[in-house]
Amino acid sequence: MTYFLFTKMVYFILTNFPKDIWNKNTCNYILDFLWRNQLNL
8 A cells, every 4th residue: 555545545534534433443443454455465
């Protein structure tokens, strides 16, 4: 995953997720998503 795609995804998440959704499960989901993308390269 390129840095550009990473920042774009982070921006999308920050702008579309309500603040109360931010919890441990959200963080784990994001990390899992990133990890899978790294493996798929």
